[in-house]
Amino acid sequence: MQALHKIQVTDYMSHDTYHILETQDIAQAAKALREHRLPGAPVTNAQGELIGFVSEHDLLRQLLQSSYHCDSAAKIGTVMQTQVVSVKPSDSIIEVAEMMSGDKPKVYPVVEGKKLVGIITRRDILNALLANRQNC
Template sequence: MHSILVKDYMQAESHAISVNANTSDVVERLLKSGLTGIPVIDEKEAVVGFVSEQDCIKELLNGAFFCDEPPGVRTVMATDVLTVTPTTSIVELAQTMMSQKPKNYPVVSDGKLVGLITRRHILKALIENDEDCYLHF
Protein backbone atom coordinates (compact mmCIF):
# COMPACT_ATOMS: atom_id res chain seq x y z
CA MET A 1 0.00 0.00 0.00
CA HIS A 2 2.98 2.33 0.47
CA SER A 3 3.40 2.58 -3.31
CA ILE A 4 0.04 4.32 -3.76
CA LEU A 5 0.85 7.87 -4.77
CA VAL A 6 -0.91 11.19 -4.59
CA LYS A 7 -0.83 11.50 -8.40
CA ASP A 8 -3.09 8.44 -8.65
CA TYR A 9 -5.88 10.03 -6.59
CA MET A 10 -5.43 13.80 -6.69
CA GLN A 11 -7.90 16.12 -8.35
CA ALA A 12 -6.10 17.70 -11.30
CA GLU A 13 -8.41 20.71 -11.20
CA SER A 14 -7.41 22.61 -8.09
CA HIS A 15 -9.98 25.42 -8.31
CA ALA A 16 -7.15 27.75 -7.28
CA ILE A 17 -7.82 31.44 -6.94
CA SER A 18 -5.60 34.40 -7.69
CA VAL A 19 -3.92 36.24 -4.87
CA ASN A 20 -5.57 39.37 -6.28
CA ALA A 21 -9.13 38.06 -5.79
CA ASN A 22 -11.47 39.07 -2.97
CA THR A 23 -13.34 36.90 -0.46
CA SER A 24 -16.58 37.05 -2.45
CA ASP A 25 -14.72 35.45 -5.37
CA VAL A 26 -13.41 32.76 -3.02
CA VAL A 27 -16.85 31.98 -1.61
CA GLU A 28 -18.31 31.70 -5.10
CA ARG A 29 -15.52 29.30 -6.10
CA LEU A 30 -15.93 27.23 -2.91
CA LEU A 31 -19.67 26.91 -3.40
CA LYS A 32 -19.31 25.86 -7.04
CA SER A 33 -16.56 23.34 -6.34
CA GLY A 34 -17.97 21.80 -3.17
CA LEU A 35 -14.52 22.11 -1.56
CA THR A 36 -13.89 23.45 1.94
CA GLY A 37 -10.78 25.35 0.91
CA ILE A 38 -8.67 26.23 -2.11
CA PRO A 39 -5.09 27.19 -2.88
CA VAL A 40 -4.16 30.78 -3.60
CA ILE A 41 -1.68 31.24 -6.44
CA ASP A 42 0.41 34.05 -7.86
CA GLU A 43 0.86 34.89 -11.53
CA LYS A 44 3.49 32.12 -11.88
CA GLU A 45 1.02 29.52 -10.53
CA ALA A 46 3.06 29.11 -7.35
CA VAL A 47 1.09 28.44 -4.17
CA VAL A 48 1.31 31.50 -1.92
CA GLY A 49 -1.57 30.73 0.43
CA PHE A 50 -4.65 28.72 1.20
CA VAL A 51 -8.11 30.03 2.00
CA SER A 52 -10.93 28.07 3.63
CA GLU A 53 -14.62 28.53 4.26
CA GLN A 54 -13.82 29.32 7.87
CA ASP A 55 -11.38 32.05 6.82
CA CYS A 56 -14.15 33.72 4.81
CA ILE A 57 -17.02 33.54 7.30
CA LYS A 58 -15.72 36.18 9.73
CA GLU A 59 -14.86 38.58 6.94
CA LEU A 60 -18.25 38.19 5.25
CA LEU A 61 -20.04 38.71 8.56
CA ASN A 62 -18.08 41.89 9.19
CA GLY A 63 -18.73 43.05 5.64
CA ALA A 64 -22.46 42.43 5.93
CA PHE A 65 -22.68 44.16 9.32
CA PHE A 66 -20.59 47.19 8.37
CA CYS A 67 -21.48 47.20 4.64
CA ASP A 68 -17.78 47.00 3.80
CA GLU A 69 -16.34 45.86 0.52
CA PRO A 70 -15.16 42.24 0.68
CA PRO A 71 -11.50 42.12 1.70
CA GLY A 72 -8.81 40.77 -0.56
CA VAL A 73 -7.70 37.17 -0.30
CA ARG A 74 -4.30 38.32 1.00
CA THR A 75 -5.89 39.49 4.24
CA VAL A 76 -7.67 36.22 5.05
CA MET A 77 -5.52 33.46 3.54
CA ALA A 78 -3.14 31.29 5.53
CA THR A 79 0.41 31.61 4.27
CA ASP A 80 1.92 28.61 6.05
CA VAL A 81 0.63 26.12 3.49
CA LEU A 82 1.49 22.44 3.69
CA THR A 83 1.91 21.05 0.18
CA VAL A 84 2.66 17.62 -1.26
CA THR A 85 4.11 16.39 -4.53
CA PRO A 86 2.53 13.97 -6.99
CA THR A 87 4.95 11.29 -5.78
CA THR A 88 4.08 11.64 -2.10
CA SER A 89 2.87 8.36 -0.63
CA ILE A 90 -0.84 8.24 0.21
CA VAL A 91 0.02 6.38 3.42
CA GLU A 92 2.49 9.08 4.48
CA LEU A 93 -0.05 11.78 3.70
CA ALA A 94 -2.77 9.94 5.63
CA GLN A 95 -0.45 9.80 8.64
CA THR A 96 0.29 13.52 8.28
CA MET A 97 -3.43 14.29 8.08
CA MET A 98 -3.96 12.60 11.43
CA SER A 99 -1.61 15.04 13.15
CA GLN A 100 -2.01 18.20 11.06
CA LYS A 101 -5.00 20.51 10.65
CA PRO A 102 -5.40 20.79 6.85
CA LYS A 103 -8.16 18.83 5.15
CA ASN A 104 -6.92 19.71 1.68
CA TYR A 105 -3.38 19.77 0.36
CA PRO A 106 -2.20 21.56 -2.76
CA VAL A 107 -0.15 19.28 -5.02
CA VAL A 108 2.94 21.06 -6.34
CA SER A 109 5.46 20.02 -8.98
CA ASP A 110 8.42 22.16 -10.07
CA GLY A 111 7.10 25.05 -8.01
CA LYS A 112 3.69 25.11 -9.72
CA LEU A 113 0.28 23.98 -8.56
CA VAL A 114 -0.78 20.82 -10.41
CA GLY A 115 -3.74 19.65 -8.32
CA LEU A 116 -5.39 19.19 -4.97
CA ILE A 117 -5.83 16.17 -2.73
CA THR A 118 -8.46 16.01 0.00
CA ARG A 119 -9.36 13.69 2.86
CA ARG A 120 -12.03 12.18 0.62
CA HIS A 121 -9.37 11.24 -1.96
CA ILE A 122 -7.26 9.68 0.79
CA LEU A 123 -10.20 7.63 2.07
CA LYS A 124 -10.93 6.39 -1.44
CA ALA A 125 -7.30 5.39 -1.98
CA LEU A 126 -7.08 3.56 1.34
CA ILE A 127 -10.31 1.61 0.92
CA GLU A 128 -9.62 0.70 -2.70
CA ASN A 129 -6.14 -0.57 -1.90
CA ASP A 130 -6.73 -2.54 1.28
CA GLU A 131 -6.97 -6.14 0.05
CA ASP A 132 -7.38 -7.43 3.60
CA CYS A 133 -10.27 -5.12 4.36
CA TYR A 134 -13.52 -6.92 5.03
CA LEU A 135 -15.61 -3.85 4.31
CA HIS A 136 -16.49 -3.69 0.63
CA PHE A 137 -18.15 -0.69 -0.96
Protein backbone atom coordinates in the same frame (compact mmCIF):
# COMPACT_ATOMS: atom_id res chain seq x y z
CA MET B 1 -2.43 -4.36 -7.44
CA GLN B 2 0.06 -1.89 -6.02
CA ALA B 3 1.15 -2.26 -2.42
CA LEU B 4 -0.25 0.60 -0.35
CA HIS B 5 3.21 1.93 0.48
CA LYS B 6 3.91 2.33 -3.26
CA ILE B 7 0.75 4.28 -4.06
CA GLN B 8 1.58 7.93 -4.64
CA VAL B 9 -0.38 11.16 -4.36
CA THR B 10 -0.41 11.45 -8.16
CA ASP B 11 -2.51 8.25 -8.35
CA TYR B 12 -5.45 9.86 -6.49
CA MET B 13 -5.03 13.64 -6.64
CA SER B 14 -7.25 15.94 -8.65
CA HIS B 15 -5.28 17.37 -11.56
CA ASP B 16 -8.07 19.70 -12.62
CA THR B 17 -7.95 21.78 -9.50
CA TYR B 18 -9.74 24.89 -8.44
CA HIS B 19 -7.52 27.63 -7.08
CA ILE B 20 -8.05 31.21 -6.01
CA LEU B 21 -6.03 34.18 -7.14
CA GLU B 22 -4.67 36.44 -4.42
CA THR B 23 -6.44 39.40 -6.08
CA GLN B 24 -9.96 37.94 -5.83
CA ASP B 25 -12.28 39.34 -3.23
CA ILE B 26 -13.48 37.18 -0.38
CA ALA B 27 -17.11 37.07 -1.54
CA GLN B 28 -16.04 35.63 -4.92
CA ALA B 29 -13.88 33.06 -3.16
CA ALA B 30 -16.64 32.04 -0.74
CA LYS B 31 -19.06 31.53 -3.65
CA ALA B 32 -16.47 29.46 -5.51
CA LEU B 33 -15.75 27.25 -2.49
CA ARG B 34 -19.48 26.64 -2.15
CA GLU B 35 -19.86 25.82 -5.85
CA HIS B 36 -16.87 23.46 -5.86
CA ARG B 37 -17.88 21.95 -2.50
CA LEU B 38 -14.45 22.55 -1.03
CA PRO B 39 -13.63 23.58 2.56
CA GLY B 40 -10.64 25.55 1.25
CA ALA B 41 -8.48 26.11 -1.78
CA PRO B 42 -4.92 26.94 -2.75
CA VAL B 43 -4.10 30.56 -3.53
CA THR B 44 -1.81 31.31 -6.45
CA ASN B 45 -0.20 34.32 -8.01
CA ALA B 46 -0.60 35.19 -11.70
CA GLN B 47 2.21 32.74 -12.58
CA GLY B 48 0.37 29.78 -11.03
CA GLU B 49 2.75 29.53 -8.09
CA LEU B 50 1.36 28.48 -4.73
CA ILE B 51 1.53 31.43 -2.33
CA GLY B 52 -1.15 30.60 0.22
CA PHE B 53 -4.28 28.76 1.22
CA VAL B 54 -7.69 30.04 2.19
CA SER B 55 -10.38 28.13 4.03
CA GLU B 56 -14.02 28.79 4.79
CA HIS B 57 -12.86 29.52 8.31
CA ASP B 58 -10.47 32.22 7.04
CA LEU B 59 -13.26 33.84 5.06
CA LEU B 60 -15.91 33.74 7.77
CA ARG B 61 -14.80 36.68 9.94
CA GLN B 62 -14.03 38.97 7.00
CA LEU B 63 -17.26 38.10 5.22
CA LEU B 64 -19.24 38.67 8.41
CA GLN B 65 -17.67 42.10 8.86
CA SER B 66 -18.18 43.00 5.20
CA SER B 67 -21.82 41.84 5.31
CA TYR B 68 -22.54 43.65 8.58
CA HIS B 69 -21.12 46.97 7.40
CA CYS B 70 -22.18 46.53 3.76
CA ASP B 71 -18.73 47.55 2.64
CA SER B 72 -16.51 46.17 -0.07
CA ALA B 73 -14.97 42.82 0.60
CA ALA B 74 -11.29 42.38 1.36
CA LYS B 75 -8.96 40.66 -1.08
CA ILE B 76 -7.84 37.08 -0.56
CA GLY B 77 -4.23 38.21 -0.21
CA THR B 78 -5.13 39.88 3.09
CA VAL B 79 -6.87 36.87 4.69
CA MET B 80 -5.06 33.83 3.29
CA GLN B 81 -2.71 31.63 5.27
CA THR B 82 0.84 31.93 4.02
CA GLN B 83 2.26 28.95 5.91
CA VAL B 84 0.87 26.24 3.65
CA VAL B 85 1.17 22.51 4.12
CA SER B 86 1.64 21.01 0.67
CA VAL B 87 2.67 17.68 -0.79
CA LYS B 88 4.44 16.47 -3.92
CA PRO B 89 2.92 14.15 -6.53
CA SER B 90 5.51 11.51 -5.63
CA ASP B 91 4.66 11.49 -1.90
CA SER B 92 3.28 8.27 -0.44
CA ILE B 93 -0.45 7.98 0.23
CA ILE B 94 0.45 6.50 3.62
CA GLU B 95 2.47 9.58 4.61
CA VAL B 96 -0.30 11.93 3.54
CA ALA B 97 -2.95 9.82 5.31
CA GLU B 98 -0.93 10.05 8.51
CA MET B 99 -0.61 13.83 8.11
CA MET B 100 -4.35 14.20 7.49
CA SER B 101 -5.34 12.03 10.44
CA GLY B 102 -4.35 14.85 12.80
CA ASP B 103 -5.72 18.37 12.93
CA LYS B 104 -4.13 19.28 9.62
CA PRO B 105 -6.11 20.71 6.70
CA LYS B 106 -8.62 18.61 4.76
CA VAL B 107 -7.21 19.76 1.43
CA TYR B 108 -3.53 19.76 0.51
CA PRO B 109 -2.14 21.57 -2.52
CA VAL B 110 0.07 19.35 -4.65
CA VAL B 111 3.10 21.20 -5.98
CA GLU B 112 6.07 20.58 -8.21
CA GLY B 113 8.66 23.20 -7.36
CA LYS B 114 6.47 26.24 -6.71
CA LYS B 115 3.82 25.38 -9.32
CA LEU B 116 0.41 24.16 -8.22
CA VAL B 117 -0.36 20.93 -10.11
CA GLY B 118 -3.40 19.69 -8.18
CA ILE B 119 -4.99 19.05 -4.82
CA ILE B 120 -5.59 15.99 -2.72
CA THR B 121 -8.41 15.80 -0.20
CA ARG B 122 -9.29 13.54 2.69
CA ARG B 123 -11.91 11.99 0.43
CA ASP B 124 -9.20 11.12 -2.12
CA ILE B 125 -7.12 9.51 0.64
CA LEU B 126 -10.13 7.54 1.88
CA ASN B 127 -10.75 6.32 -1.68
CA ALA B 128 -7.14 5.11 -1.94
CA LEU B 129 -7.34 3.31 1.39
CA LEU B 130 -10.72 1.71 0.58
CA ALA B 131 -9.51 0.57 -2.84
CA ASN B 132 -6.45 -1.00 -1.27
CA ARG B 133 -8.55 -2.66 1.45
CA GLN B 134 -10.88 -4.17 -1.13
CA ASN B 135 -7.92 -5.80 -2.82
CA CYS B 136 -6.55 -7.35 0.39
